[in-house]
Amino acid sequence: xxxxxxxxxRSGLSALLSQRSSCSxxxxxxxxxxxxxQQRNYSTPPxxxxxxxxxxGVAVMHMxxxxxxxxxxxxxxxxxxxxEKLEMDKSCRGLIITSAQPKVFSAGLDITEMxxxxxxxxxxxxxxxxxxxxxxxxxxxxxVAAINGSSPAGGCLMAMTCDYRxxxxxxxxxxxxxxxxxxxxxxxxxxxxxKNTVGQRTTEMALQLGLLYKPADALKIGLVDQLEPEDQxxxxxxxxxxxxxxxxxxxxxxxxxxxxxxxxxKLTSNRESDIQxxxxxxxxxxxxxxxxxxxxxxxxxxx
Amino acid sequence: xxxxxxxxxRSGLSALLSQRSSCSxxxxxxxxxxxxxQQRNYSTPPxxxxxxxxxxGVAVMHMxxxxxxxxxxxxxxxxxxxxEKLEMDKSCRGLIITSAQPKVFSAGLDITEMxxxxxxxxxxxxxxxxxxxxxxxxxxxxxVAAINGSSPAGGCLMAMTCDYRxxxxxxxxxxxxxxxxxxxxxxxxxxxxxKNTVGQRTTEMALQLGLLYKPADALKIGLVDQLEPEDQxxxxxxxxxxxxxxxxxxxxxxxxxxxxxxxxxKLTSNRESDIQxxxxxxxxxxxxxxxxxxxxxxxxxxx
Amino acid sequence: xxxxxxxxxRSGLSALLSQRSSCSxxxxxxxxxxxxxQQRNYSTPPxxxxxxxxxxGVAVMHMxxxxxxxxxxxxxxxxxxxxEKLEMDKSCRGLIITSAQPKVFSAGLDITEMxxxxxxxxxxxxxxxxxxxxxxxxxxxxxVAAINGSSPAGGCLMAMTCDYRxxxxxxxxxxxxxxxxxxxxxxxxxxxxxKNTVGQRTTEMALQLGLLYKPADALKIGLVDQLEPEDQxxxxxxxxxxxxxxxxxxxxxxxxxxxxxxxxxKLTSNRESDIQxxxxxxxxxxxxxxxxxxxxxxxxxxx
Numbered sequence: 001x002x003x004x005x006x007x008x009x010r011s012g013l014s015a016l017l018s019q020r021s022s023c024s025x026x027x028x029x030x031x032x033x034x035x036x037x038q039q040r041n042y043s044t045p046p047x048x049x050x051x052x053x054x055x056x057g058v059a060v061m062h063m064x065x066x067x068x069x070x071x072x073x074x075x076x077x078x079x080x081x082x083x084e085k086l087e088m089d090k091s092c093r094g095l096i097i098t099s100a101q102p103k104v105f106s107a108g109l110d111i112t113e114m115x116x117x118x119x120x121x122x123x124x125x126x127x128x129x130x131x132x133x134x135x136x137x138x139x140x141x142x143x144v145a146a147i148n149g150s151s152p153a154g155g156c157l158m159a160m161t162c163d164y165r166x167x168x169x170x171x172x173x174x175x176x177x178x179x180x181x182x183x184x185x186x187x188x189x190x191x192x193x194x195k196n197t198v199g200q201r202t203t204e205m206a207l208q209l210g211l212l213y214k215p216a217d218a219l220k221i222g223l224v225d226q227l228e229p230e231d232q233x234x235x236x237x238x239x240x241x242x243x244x245x246x247x248x249x250x251x252x253x254x255x256x257x258x259x260x261x262x263x264x265x266k267l268t269s270n271r272e273s274d275i276q277x278x279x280x281x282x283x284x285x286x287x288x289x290x291x292x293x294x295x296x297x298x299x300x301x302x303x
Numbered sequence: 304x305x306x307x308x309x310x311x312x313r314s315g316l317s318a319l320l321s322q323r324s325s326c327s328x329x330x331x332x333x334x335x336x337x338x339x340x341q342q343r344n345y346s347t348p349p350x351x352x353x354x355x356x357x358x359x360g361v362a363v364m365h366m367x368x369x370x371x372x373x374x375x376x377x378x379x380x381x382x383x384x385x386x387e388k389l390e391m392d393k394s395c396r397g398l399i400i401t402s403a404q405p406k407v408f409s410a411g412l413d414i415t416e417m418x419x420x421x422x423x424x425x426x427x428x429x430x431x432x433x434x435x436x437x438x439x440x441x442x443x444x445x446x447v448a449a450i451n452g453s454s455p456a457g458g459c460l461m462a463m464t465c466d467y468r469x470x471x472x473x474x475x476x477x478x479x480x481x482x483x484x485x486x487x488x489x490x491x492x493x494x495x496x497x498k499n500t501v502g503q504r505t506t507e508m509a510l511q512l513g514l515l516y517k518p519a520d521a522l523k524i525g526l527v528d529q530l531e532p533e534d535q536x537x538x539x540x541x542x543x544x545x546x547x548x549x550x551x552x553x554x555x556x557x558x559x560x561x562x563x564x565x566x567x568x569k570l571t572s573n574r575e576s577d578i579q580x581x582x583x584x585x586x587x588x589x590x591x592x593x594x595x596x597x598x599x600x601x602x603x604x605x606x
Numbered sequence: 607x608x609x610x611x612x613x614x615x616r617s618g619l620s621a622l623l624s625q626r627s628s629c630s631x632x633x634x635x636x637x638x639x640x641x642x643x644q645q646r647n648y649s650t651p652p653x654x655x656x657x658x659x660x661x662x663g664v665a666v667m668h669m670x671x672x673x674x675x676x677x678x679x680x681x682x683x684x685x686x687x688x689x690e691k692l693e694m695d696k697s698c699r700g701l702i703i704t705s706a707q708p709k710v711f712s713a714g715l716d717i718t719e720m721x722x723x724x725x726x727x728x729x730x731x732x733x734x735x736x737x738x739x740x741x742x743x744x745x746x747x748x749x750v751a752a753i754n755g756s757s758p759a760g761g762c763l764m765a766m767t768c769d770y771r772x773x774x775x776x777x778x779x780x781x782x783x784x785x786x787x788x789x790x791x792x793x794x795x796x797x798x799x800x801k802n803t804v805g806q807r808t809t810e811m812a813l814q815l816g817l818l819y820k821p822a823d824a825l826k827i828g829l830v831d832q833l834e835p836e837d838q839x840x841x842x843x844x845x846x847x848x849x850x851x852x853x854x855x856x857x858x859x860x861x862x863x864x865x866x867x868x869x870x871x872k873l874t875s876n877r878e879s880d881i882q883x884x885x886x887x888x889x890x891x892x893x894x895x896x897x898x899x900x901x902x903x904x905x906x907x908x909x
Contacts (some may be wrong), residue, residue: 094371164809180550181550182554185558185561188561191558191562196807196810200502200562201525203562204559204562205467208466208547208555209546209550209555243816247787247816248786248789250791251788252786254791255786255797256810257814258794259813259814272568372759483853494864503801503802503805504802504805507802507862507865511861512853
């Protein structure tokens with residue numbers, strides 16, 4: 001099964017692999033078969049664009065999935081493959097994650113992946129969310145989020161996996177884990193990541209209320225580390241990352257790993273039950289109904 | 304034994320049950336027999352008065368045990384029964400806890416329950432303190448403390464169990480776990496609750512020194528969330544709770560439960576040994592002596 | 607072996623024991639034989655000078671190992687013996703730790719103890735670092751760090767073991783765990799101590815970057831508790847400690863022990879593996895090389 005899946009998707013992977021010419025190694029066998037896109041339309045443009053500057057050792061990952069960089073199964077698969085490629089390239093030491101879409105960093109999990117879908121699909125989707133978190137939160141690279149737009153829910157999670165967060169100082173943007181507002185619950189590893197970032201009490205209140213913070217408030221509680229004018233966010237990220245890269249890699253990596261190990265191990269050793277829990281929860285009639293209502297509301301708002 | 308105790312106290316429970324006419328369910332069998340008041344003077348007025356607004360789903364619990372809402376066995380038993388009743392009433396979604404006594408929210412544990420009393424009495428008393436904490440910290444309702452007076456020791460603990468704390472902005476009031484000042488030690492679950500509220504370092508210093516904070520300082524360290532003029536504390540609590548109630552109950556409840564589970568489980572699984580530890584500690588001659596000295600000092604201060 | 611070592615070093619220990627005449631008890635047998643200085647030059651002046659004020663119950667420990675109070679094996683052994691003596695003297699309730707050297711509190715671990723040394727030596731050295739931490743972090747005394755100079759790495763660790771930290775308000779001084787800057791990694795109990803002091807997020811960033819904070823910044827993140835003009839640091843420490851001593855000892859001690867127990871137990875139960883890990887790490891060619899480079903750099907800077 002796994003092999004067949006791998007063969008089936010070779011062209012897709014190859015297309016991805018050829019994106020960045022400097023990467024000559026064949027990583028196909030390293031990619032978890034569970035992450036292989038199953039029904040991808042291979043004619044769609046890549047959702048992730050990576051610029052790698054060999055001279056600095058820093059890659060910039062532009063998320064470019066219109067309109068709002070929703071974390072779909074395809075998007076997450078591309079993202080994970082991109083991160084894995086960079087992780088294996090020893091010349092790449094730092095990663096800046098940013099958005100190519102206006103006004104939004106990432107709108108979070110793609111609700112269409114969990115609305116009206118089979119339990120199998122929901123499970124595969126959830127595994128890809130876990131994989132994204134595991135890859136980014138456990139990355140050996142220095143990771144900086146250049147948050148040039150709003151970043152709710154899964155978008156906030158992605159930002160929180162990074163070593164440092166710089167947000168555009170635009171009061172129209174916001175960031176936070178707002179799951180409860182949609183009637184769903186941020187899973188334990190979302191919680192843990194937030195606790196590790198802003199502490200127990202702030203997390204407890206933020207998650208219960210599903211709070212979205214304006215940049216200035218996010219800075220105050222430590223959810224982001226720095227604010228910059230919108231057009232200078234990436235430049236500031238580049239400047240910041242150079243400071244982190246002045247530290248010997250191995251010492252910094254071991255330190256990071258020690259600080260995050262307990263949190264990562266908790267998901268790693270509960271991965272299957274977490275998927276099962278998610279699938280059971282999300283496929284409930286009541287939850288499906290509230291997701292449906294939310295999607296209707298979004299449609300109306302756009303119209 | 305348990306049954307007999309339950310029968311004996313039926314009239315007392317009935318009296319309590321009839322306090323709020325909107326509650327028609329008979330909860331007598333749900334009440335832990337261990338919490339049943341043993342030697343209560345049934346002619347005393349209720350120590351807890353509950354106002355429930357069916358239209359908002361919010362109950363306000365007024366503590367009215369003169370002079371200072373000391374947490375006696377009787378007081379705690381009434382309080383637990385009241386909370387349990389509200390918890391079982393699905394139309395009640397929020398709870399505001401406040402004081403009907405001037406200048407004090409609650410003065411904390413009633414020292415007379417642990418001075419010169421039998422080990423059995425001390426044990427029953429301690430179980431009721433645990434029960435209060437378990438019921439409030441694990442409540443499915445949104446809980447807001449409207450702290451309209453001083454709130455030392457057990458009073459501070461009660462406030463910390465809530466989801467949100469609003470304190471009267473009166474510099475004569477203070478709040479904190481000041482147990483060490485009396486020569487006693489805040490038990491581990493008091494500590495855990497404070498750590499979850501203000502973090503490890505602040506807790507370590509506050510508990511070692513038995514610090515009582517003025518409202519402005521309590522706000523600074525996050526021991527309370529908001530200050531209001533004294534006559535607007537309850538109004539502010541009502542306003543705050545409506546914001547919390549805008550969140551779907553089940554998502555908020557699961558989130559709260561996940562955030563607090565570990566702390567609650569720790570007491571639940573160590574409840575008997577915690578009682579034993581307390582009884583052994585509090586009945587020591589040296590501790591009894593220092594409690595006696597403290598009571599003398601209080602008497603003199605009042606005179 | 608242990609006995610012979612104890613006999614061999616008797617004169618050294620005696621010399622130390624006679625330092626403070628008020629201590630009449632013979633603690634020789636209590637001192638871990640592993641901490642006994644092996645090749646000490648007994649003609650060197652004491653590296654630790656203790657002043658004990660019987661009237662206040664407060665001892666002031668002056669670190670006086672020129673030029674920068676490096677934590678060598680000898681230094682740590684003397685320090686541990688001094689602390690142990692004070693700990694066993696019931697009349698001593700508080701300890702202020704400060705430096706007799708200008709501009710520096712302590713420069714941290716003595717690199718010469720780990721550069722070009724045998725694994726056995728490195729292991730004995732590391733055990734003495736652990737011992738210092740265990741003794742100070744678990745002390746029953748009130749401990750206040752009077753940080754009258756820079757305090758990097760092990761110097762910062764020592765300060766963090768105390769109950770309270772007062773730093774000289776001189777922007778030329780700094781404090782922090784800067785291990786990664788030297789290509790080494792702060793071990794888990796350094797991390798835990800820092801997490802307990804400033805929280806997870808600040809620790810994660812501070813340790814990855816090996817940050818050294820100026821006094822004002824250290825105050826902002828809670829790494830120190832108070833700033834004072836340089837010539838008033840010890841006076842302020844004396845004033846602070848009197849406030850802590852107003853609390854009944856046994857209640858404060860139990861509270862402190864409960865707050866720190868988990869962190870201390872973690873090292874106690876992993877002590878040997880932690881030593882093994884350190885020895886394996888520090889004797890690696892690459893690490894030795896980077897230590898060598900660092901020492902060269904220091905030499906040049908001095909010249």
